[in-house]
Amino acid sequence: MRQRPFQQVDVFTATPYLGNPLAVVLDGEGLSTQAMQQFTNWTNLSEATFVLPPTPEGRAAGADYRVRIFCPGAELPFAGHPTLGTCHAWLQAGGQPRTPGRVVQECGVGLVTLRQDGERLAFAAPPLLQSGPLDEVDVERIARGLGVARSDIVHHAWCHNGPHWRAVLLRSAEQVLGLRPDPATLGGLSIGVVGPRSAARQAADGCAFEVRAFFPGNHGLAEDPVTGSLNAALAQWLIPAHLAPRSYVVSQGTALGRAGRVHVDQEGAQTWIGGQAVTCMRGEVRL
Amino acid sequence: MPERAFQQIDVFSQRPGDGNPLAVVLDAQGLSDADMQRFATWANLSETTYLLPPTEAGLAAGADYRVRIFSPRGELSFAGHPTLGSCHAWLQAGHQPRVAGAIVQECAGGFVRIEQSDGLLAFAAPPMQRSAPNPALLALVTGALGLRPQQVLAAQVLDNGPRWLALLLPSAELVLGLQPDHARLKDLGQDVGVVHVAPSASDTSRPGVTVRAFAAPMGNPEDPVTGSLNGSLAQWLIAEGLAPQRYLVAQGERLGRAGRVHIRQDEQGQVWVGGQSVTCIQGTALL
Numbered sequence: 001m002r003q004r005p006f007q008q009v010d011v012f013t014a015t016p017y018l019g020n021p022l023a024v025v026l027d028g029e030g031l032s033t034q035a036m037q038q039f040t041n042w043t044n045l046s047e048a049t050f051v052l053p054p055t056p057e058g059r060a061a062g063a064d065y066r067v068r069i070f071c072p073g074a075e076l077p078f079a080g081h082p083t084l085g086t087c088h089a090w091l092q093a094g095g096q097p098r099t100p101g102r103v104v105q106e107c108g109v110g111l112v113t114l115r116q117d118g119e120r121l122a123f124a125a126p127p128l129l130q131s132g133p134l135d136e137v138d139v140e141r142i143a144r145g146l147g148v149a150r151s152d153i154v155h156h157a158w159c160h161n162g163p164h165w166r167a168v169l170l171r172s173a174e175q176v177l178g179l180r181p182d183p184a185t186l187g188g189l190s191i192g193v194v195g196p197r198s199a200a201r202q203a204a205d206g207c208a209f210e211v212r213a214f215f216p217g218n219h220g221l222a223e224d225p226v227t228g229s230l231n232a233a234l235a236q237w238l239i240p241a242h243l244a245p246r247s248y249v250v251s252q253g254t255a256l257g258r259a260g261r262v263h264v265d266q267e268g269a270q271t272w273i274g275g276q277a278v279t280c281m282r283g284e285v286r287l
Numbered sequence: 288m289p290e291r292a293f294q295q296i297d298v299f300s301q302r303p304g305d306g307n308p309l310a311v312v313l314d315a316q317g318l319s320d321a322d323m324q325r326f327a328t329w330a331n332l333s334e335t336t337y338l339l340p341p342t343e344a345g346l347a348a349g350a351d352y353r354v355r356i357f358s359p360r361g362e363l364s365f366a367g368h369p370t371l372g373s374c375h376a377w378l379q380a381g382h383q384p385r386v387a388g389a390i391v392q393e394c395a396g397g398f399v400r401i402e403q404s405d406g407l408l409a410f411a412a413p414p415m416q417r418s419a420p421n422p423a424l425l426a427l428v429t430g431a432l433g434l435r436p437q438q439v440l441a442a443q444v445l446d447n448g449p450r451w452l453a454l455l456l457p458s459a460e461l462v463l464g465l466q467p468d469h470a471r472l473k474d475l476g477q478d479v480g481v482v483h484v485a486p487s488a489s490d491t492s493r494p495g496v497t498v499r500a501f502a503a504p505m506g507n508p509e510d511p512v513t514g515s516l517n518g519s520l521a522q523w524l525i526a527e528g529l530a531p532q533r534y535l536v537a538q539g540e541r542l543g544r545a546g547r548v549h550i551r552q553d554e555q556g557q558v559w560v561g562g563q564s565v566t567c568i569q570g571t572a573l574l
Contacts, residue, residue: 016573016574017325017328017329021329021330038543039304041543042303042304042308042567044308044331044332220469220470279573280329280572280573281568281571281572282570282571283293283568283569283570283571284568284569285567285568286303286565286568287303287567
């Protein structure tokens with residue numbers, strides 16, 4: 001056990017404590033998988049990450065650093081907010097990418113490219129693994145579980161890019177914010193909900209959509225403050241379906257007292273998911 | 288926003304990761320209630336504490352420091368593991384109590400005496416009210432734990448601020464094997480503690496008492512290691528001759544922890560709840 005550099009980063013916000021927290025151990029060398037998992041469980045956050053030097057293959061392919069991503073109970077091949085948060089912490093700690101403005105992260109799914117857009121970092125969304133409409137049985141169950149009329153779900157789709165999100169588009173952001181989901185009906189499902197914000201609200205803060213993410217937590221249904229993977233998959237559904245413009249900003253976490261901002265940009269075939277991040281704690285961890 | 292000295296402590300453990308974590312902001316002067324609550328909610332630990340100089344009344348009464356204790360849901364007047372962890376952080380930061388080995392903590396619930404000896408901090412368990420449980424509620428809780436009524440050797444409602452329904456069970460295996468229906472316990476609105484006392488419990492060279500704490504109504508299905516519950520359990524079990532005046536508790540095993548709570552009743556009848564603590568994360572928080 002030794003002291004290792006540590007940061008706790010708030011992701012998808014420029015204002016401390018309005019985003020989604022992430023614990024980052026900046027030197028994970030020599031830690032066993034079990035030690036990483038145990039520390040992650042102990043932090044009680046949705047994810048903790050461990051930065052390592054790239055593998056020889058990763059380095060040959062251009063990786064700047066390698067990261068292992070854990071949630072309580074399991075290691076994840078990829079996740080969105082941990083990718084942005086880890087990259088932010090690595091840059092804050094003095095990391096220099098081989099190509100200025102472009103950072104290549106090695107993780108369980110392979111290499112993920114991040115780009116720096118001013119104060120923002122954005123990752124290239126991984127491809128959808130399953131798309132297309134949901135089964136009508138699922139849609140009716142989701143309507144019941146969310147407490148909305150079936151007719152309030154105007155579109156729906158599989159948004160599976162690792163996490164198996166089932167996504168529904170509601171009529172308005174107000175409806176999204178007013179949801180009181182029923183854990184007994186939705187238990188076991190990961191549900192993404194999106195609704196368009198009024199023109200007046202959009203003019204006020206630039207956010208086109210309100211998003212909420214519900215998933216099976218360790219105590220029934222949980223809500224994630226701000227979700228990279230869901231927003232990536234939503235963009236890959238909504239933009240080609242002409243339900244969203246090629247570039248937009250999402251507001252997420254409002255119902256939890258957060259104010260997450262997710263920036264979506266479609267460039268050619270590639271979807272970029274971006275946001276700001278801020279280091280809220282820094283120091284050393286004994287691990 | 289300034290950087291404030293910060294520690295994340297593991298309480299009731301001597302090895303990082305084995306106990307119950309606590310976030311401590313070491314200099315909280317100037318923070319508003321809303322600042323404290325926002326950071327505690329974001330940190331997502333069962334408790335976050337803020338150290339302050341004693342009030343004038345506290346200083347006159349001998350207090351060494353003042354602490355405010357927040358869960359993600361609100362401020363608490365008193366809690367056990369935050370008391371030991373805050374005191375540990377205060378001492379680690381180089382402070383000296385006015386009376387060597389005897390620290391006085393001021394908190395919303397009043398003054399708490401803390402003894403320091405042999406690398407162990409122990410707090411004087413606060414006064415506790417106990418009563419026989421409502422038989423109907425006891426039957427429902429017993430059912431939610433998957434127990435038969437005859438497996439409960441004794442039951443008591445213990446209230447020292449936090450209110451626990453405590454069940455004495457006939458074996459450690461039974462305690463460790465429980466798979467409670469947390470949704471049901473949440474509906475019943477009852478926090479539940481279970482305990483087994485081995486015949487050899489007066490031998491404190493190894494744990495002779497096994498405890499688990501289920502707190503779904505507080506949003507925490509199982510607490511890793513629980514100061515308040517162990518204080519109340521000791522006051523009940525020792526008074527009824529169901530446990531010796533000094534014993535060692537193991538808690539947290541099912542969560543992969545190895546918490547150790549040292550219980551002692553002194554000549555005046557005061558129960559002391561003690562444990563080791565270790566600083567795991569040390570640095571600053573932006574607050």
